[in-house]
Each structure stands twice: as structure tokens, then as C-alpha cells.
Amino acid sequence: MTADRDYGCRQALEYFEALTGGETASDAKAQEHLKACSSCASELELRSRLRARLKAAVRGELPMPGLHDRVRATIRERERAPRSSWLPNRVMLAAAAMASLCIAALVVTRSNIAPSTLAAQDEFIGAMQARVAAVFGVGLGDHLHCSWFRTFPSLPGPELTSALGGEYAPLAKIVRDQVPDRFRLVIAHRCSYRGRRFVHVSMKDDVNLLSLVITDKQAGESFPASGGTVAGGIQLHHAGVDRFQVSGFETADQLVFLVSDLRPDENRNLLAALAPDVNRVLDSIRKG
Amino acid sequence: MGGPIPTDAIIAMPDGDEQGQDEPACAGVSRGPAIAEDAGSRFEAEALPHLNDLYRTAARVLGDRGEAEDLVQEVYLTAWKSFHRFEPGTNCRAWLFKILFYSINHHWRRRFRFPLLSDREPAEREVACATPLPERLTDEEILAALDKAPRDFRAVVLLADVEEFSYKEIAGILNIPIGTVMSRLSRGRKLLREQLATVAQSYGILKTNNKRSEA
Structure with a gap:
């Protein structure tokens, strides 16, 4: 041809x-x-x-024979008692809430297992950073310093996101939209650690803490050229140490990290879901 | 294929303590027993014939039949709760599929499982391998090949090639632009053919991985 x-x-x-x-x-x-x-x-x-x-x-794949009947029965049940049928759910929810409170009281808090002095905390951060490639240590360090060692107020004020500054403010919503509803926003600010500036959004539930951390690249700083995964056209990189998972990607002049104590695949997939929108925000800031 | 999808008919989806929230009938429309019975019959007549379609799509996208059955029940419950907003004559099937994919995304989010789960997004490339004669592959082999495609691509292939929705309907169901539908469909079909060729080679149906098929 x-x-x-x-x-x-x-x-x-x-x-x-x-x-x-x-x-x-x-x-x-x-x-x-x-x-x-x-x-x-x-x-x-x-x-x-x-x-x-x-x-x-x-x-050729059909559902189990009873599915039609189960759906039909559920609809008819709702027809007959559209309101009262919710009552057991409300009771269950109340019981679940009580159970959660009891469990929460038994959970060992981070402050009980984390080093208590600033020097010990710095030593802990340094030890964790030393066990991952240097570029991953950048995001991990800020997460540990700024989020993991912190005690959060139970009800953060509505002014929380204002500390991000106007151009980065959309990041809080982007993270909020991708995590399960049980997570609440606990940090949305700009901070510095060891002389380096970061944009930092953190959310937590009763068990897990996660941070989106963004910082400007320094000379020669980059993720490894090979390995990682690709999501939405963005190359993602991953590392883990102890209970901490670090996933990241880079733009022309910034490093973006998601650091958490989620499972490795959860952390990776959460960043994969966040990356396109985060990238868009950073791109629009870059273009002014 | 039917009418437009009544997107505004989708209300708050199942979500944590949502089950304690008001049903749609409470949003200003009181559903008396006689009306409810009529609506129930109408709902069953309009929506239940699509149950198998929803189930097989959910099963293939989720990769789990049990989860698919649970999700389909959830979809019907959600659809019933907002059925008073459904306009007769509009595309009920596409509306149910829209709720299905909304529920699938919600399901993944609840479990921290996101649609972009593939370890490596398939690179864009031309299909360099021959496709075996489709008739020589079993259903299991075809389904196994389909399951290997990333979910986003698999979903579009299922909606277009199995459920026969138009691109416009798929865009409405998945809430993505038509251009994205077309590119995902194109890539999804290529991936499927690559996988089928791999399967065929492993069974000796194809001898080479280049441009010639045995037949």
C-alpha cells in the first residue's frame, strides 16, 4: 500500500x-x-x-436466579412503608456511633507512640528519610513534621483553607472530593521545614492520616527516571517505609507527594485519582 | 436509542448515613398509597427489564459477581427513590446505567479503590499482532481478555459494543466528553485484540505475534 x-x-x-x-x-x-x-x-x-x-x-452471563425477586421485593417493601423502614437504620447508626466512640477511646494515639521531644522527633524524621530515596524523603519529612506529630482540634474552623492562599485553595476541595467522607480536613496551609517551603493539605479519620505535600524542586531534584506507574498520562513514583507510604509525581518545577499510613495500593491509587486535578491547578498557577 | 438521559433525576446517592435522609417523595411530593402502588408498577415495568444488562456490566467492571449483585440492588433502590422525577418516554435504560456508574465510582471511593487502578496504563501503540478468528475463542477466553483491559477502557467497550449505547449516551452515562469516549473505545478495542492474540498464541491458535494469522 x-x-x-x-x-x-x-x-x-x-x-x-x-x-x-x-x-x-x-x-x-x-x-x-x-x-x-x-x-x-x-x-x-x-x-x-x-x-x-x-x-x-x-x-451469556446472567445473575443468580433470585436477584429479580429480591429487587422486586425491596421495591414493594419501600412502597408499603417508605418512612418507617428507615428506623432500624437510624437505630443501627446510633449504635454504630456509640461503638465508634468506644473503639476510638481504645485506639492508641499517635502521641503515645511518637517521640515526644523536638530533638527526638527530628531524629525520627531523619531516620525515616534515610530509608527512602532522597526525593521521597522531602515529602515524607514535611508530613511527619507538620502532620504526624501534631494534635488536631476536634472541630477545625471554617477559616482553615484561607491559610493556603487563593491560588492553592482549590487543592483542599480536590483532596476532599477524592477521599471517603469519614476523613476531615485538618491542615490546609503553607509551611516550612528545614528551610524549605511547602504547600500542605492534610486529612484524617479515626485511624489514618494523609497529606498532599507540594514543594518547589531544587537543583537536580527528580524522581527516578525508570519505574513507577502511569495514570492519566502522569508518571507516578512510590516508596514506603514502616507504616508510611509516599507516592509522588513531578512537574517542570515542583514535586507533589501524597504521604499517608494507608495501604500501599490505597496511597498509590489516591494519588492517581488526585494527580490530574492537582496538575491542572499547578499548571494554571504557573501560567498566571 | 431511546430519548435523552434525564440527568436531573439522579439525586443524592447512597452515602454513609444517607439512608436516614428523606426519600425523594419527601422533597415536596407526597406519595400516597394508591399513587405509590401505581408508581411501583410503572417502575417495575420500566426499570426491571434492564436488570440483566446492569448486572452483567457491573460484574465485568467490578470483577466480582457478589459485589455486582449488591450494587445492582443499590442502583434499583436509588432509581426507585428518584423515580418520581423520571419523565416517561425518556431513556430509562441509560438513566439506570448512569446511576450504575455513579454507584460504582462511589463504591470504589468508599473502599479507596479508584478507577485508575492499573499498574501501568497501556501505552498508545498500533496493534502489531494478528487477531485470531473470533469464532475459535471460547467465551471464557474472550472475557478473560476483556478483564485485562483497564477499567476505564473496559467500561466504554462494554457500553458501546455490548450494550450498544451511542457515544453521546456513553458520554452522559460516564460524565465524560464524547472525544474521551471515542479515544477510550478505540484504545479499549485495540487492547482487547492484543489480549485475544496473546490468548490465541498460548493455545496455539496463532503461531506468530506478527501480521499473519493461521487462518
């Missing part, structure tokens, strides 16, 4: 693909091409057969 013919094939195949999705107007050239090009005709025929086989395979 010549280059022109290849181009014509691609165009024709794209047209017929779009046609199956109802997204294109009639294209006489593509129709003409199809009549003349046996390669495209057989390719389209193969695609059509593949779709038919896929459809048959997936549609």
Missing part, C-alpha cells in the same frame, strides 16, 4: 468506527473507499465479528 492509500484506509476505518457510535454524518468518500479496498472491508468484517463474539460472551 502507498502512504496515501494508508491514510485513506485510516480515515475510512475511523469513519466506520464513528458510524457505529452514531457520531458522524454520511461520508461518500469513505463508502467509495470501502468498495475499492478489500483490506478495509475485511478489517471491518473482522471487527464486526469480534463485537458479535464479545457481545455474546458478556451477555
Whole structure:
């Protein structure tokens, strides 16, 4: 095939693909091409057969026999008693709330297991940083210094996000939107640690603490060139030490970290979900 | 394929203590027993025929039949709660699928499992391997190949090629631009063919991984 013919094939195949999705107007050239090009005709025929086989395979999977009846019964139950049926749930919720309080009272707080003096805290941070590649230690250090050793007020004030500054303020919402509702915002500010400035958003629930940490790159600072995962076109990198997980990505001039005591896959996936929106905010700040 | 998706019919989705919140009927519309019975019959007639479609899509996207059954029940409960806003004549099936994918995303978020779970997003590349004759592959092999595609791509392939929604409907269901639907579908189909070729090679149906098939 010549280059022109290849181009014509691609165009024709794209047209017929779009046609199956109802997204294109009639294209006489593509129709003409199809009549003349046996390669495209057989390719389209193969695609059509593949779709038919896929459809048959997936549609062959049926739910367990009782599902229709269970759904129907649930709907009819709700028809008969649309309000009162919620009562057991409210009772259960109240019981669950009480149970949570009891469990929370038994949970060992971070302050009980963390070093108590500033010198001991710095030593702890240094020891943790030394066990990951230097670039990961940047985000880990700020998370430990600023969030992990801190006792948070039970009800943070509404002014919390104002400490982020206008251009970074959307970050708090971006994080809020991606974490389960049990997490609450405990830090949204700009801070510095060991002479380096950070933008820092932290959220916690009864068990876990997580931080989105952003800082300007310093000379030669970068994540390893190989490894990591790609999500939404953004290369993500990961490291872990003890209970701490550090995932990160970089822009032209900034490093972005998610540091937490979540499971490794949870931390990685949370950053994967956050990265496109965080990237967008940083990009818009960069462009002014 | 049906009418437009009544997007405003989706109300607050199941969420933590949401089950203690008012049902849609309480948002100014009182549903008396006779009306409720009529609405129930109408709901069953309009929505229940799509149960198998919702289930098989949920099962393939979630990769777990038990979770899929639970989720489908949740979808129907949510749909019933906002059914008073549903306009007869609009596309009930697409509306149910929109609720399904909203629920799937919510389900992942609750469990810290996000749609972007793949360890390595597949690189954009031309399909360099031959595709085996579809008729020579079993259902299990085809489903196994589909399951290997990342969820975002798998979802679009399922909605387009199995459920036969238009691009516009898929964009509404997944709340993404039509251009994204088209690019994910294109990549998803390529990935599926690559996986099928791999399966075929492993079973000796294809002898090479280049441009010729045995047939």
C-alpha cells in the first residue's frame, strides 16, 4: 500500500468506527473507499465479528436466579412503608456511633507512640528519610513534621483553607472530593521545614492520616527516571517505609507527594485519582 | 436509542448515613398509597427489564459477581427513590446505567479503590499482532481478555459494543466528553485484540505475534 492509500484506509476505518457510535454524518468518500479496498472491508468484517463474539460472551452471563425477586421485593417493601423502614437504620447508626466512640477511646494515639521531644522527633524524621530515596524523603519529612506529630482540634474552623492562599485553595476541595467522607480536613496551609517551603493539605479519620505535600524542586531534584506507574498520562513514583507510604509525581518545577499510613495500593491509587486535578491547578498557577 | 438521559433525576446517592435522609417523595411530593402502588408498577415495568444488562456490566467492571449483585440492588433502590422525577418516554435504560456508574465510582471511593487502578496504563501503540478468528475463542477466553483491559477502557467497550449505547449516551452515562469516549473505545478495542492474540498464541491458535494469522 502507498502512504496515501494508508491514510485513506485510516480515515475510512475511523469513519466506520464513528458510524457505529452514531457520531458522524454520511461520508461518500469513505463508502467509495470501502468498495475499492478489500483490506478495509475485511478489517471491518473482522471487527464486526469480534463485537458479535464479545457481545455474546458478556451477555451469556446472567445473575443468580433470585436477584429479580429480591429487587422486586425491596421495591414493594419501600412502597408499603417508605418512612418507617428507615428506623432500624437510624437505630443501627446510633449504635454504630456509640461503638465508634468506644473503639476510638481504645485506639492508641499517635502521641503515645511518637517521640515526644523536638530533638527526638527530628531524629525520627531523619531516620525515616534515610530509608527512602532522597526525593521521597522531602515529602515524607514535611508530613511527619507538620502532620504526624501534631494534635488536631476536634472541630477545625471554617477559616482553615484561607491559610493556603487563593491560588492553592482549590487543592483542599480536590483532596476532599477524592477521599471517603469519614476523613476531615485538618491542615490546609503553607509551611516550612528545614528551610524549605511547602504547600500542605492534610486529612484524617479515626485511624489514618494523609497529606498532599507540594514543594518547589531544587537543583537536580527528580524522581527516578525508570519505574513507577502511569495514570492519566502522569508518571507516578512510590516508596514506603514502616507504616508510611509516599507516592509522588513531578512537574517542570515542583514535586507533589501524597504521604499517608494507608495501604500501599490505597496511597498509590489516591494519588492517581488526585494527580490530574492537582496538575491542572499547578499548571494554571504557573501560567498566571 | 431511546430519548435523552434525564440527568436531573439522579439525586443524592447512597452515602454513609444517607439512608436516614428523606426519600425523594419527601422533597415536596407526597406519595400516597394508591399513587405509590401505581408508581411501583410503572417502575417495575420500566426499570426491571434492564436488570440483566446492569448486572452483567457491573460484574465485568467490578470483577466480582457478589459485589455486582449488591450494587445492582443499590442502583434499583436509588432509581426507585428518584423515580418520581423520571419523565416517561425518556431513556430509562441509560438513566439506570448512569446511576450504575455513579454507584460504582462511589463504591470504589468508599473502599479507596479508584478507577485508575492499573499498574501501568497501556501505552498508545498500533496493534502489531494478528487477531485470531473470533469464532475459535471460547467465551471464557474472550472475557478473560476483556478483564485485562483497564477499567476505564473496559467500561466504554462494554457500553458501546455490548450494550450498544451511542457515544453521546456513553458520554452522559460516564460524565465524560464524547472525544474521551471515542479515544477510550478505540484504545479499549485495540487492547482487547492484543489480549485475544496473546490468548490465541498460548493455545496455539496463532503461531506468530506478527501480521499473519493461521487462518
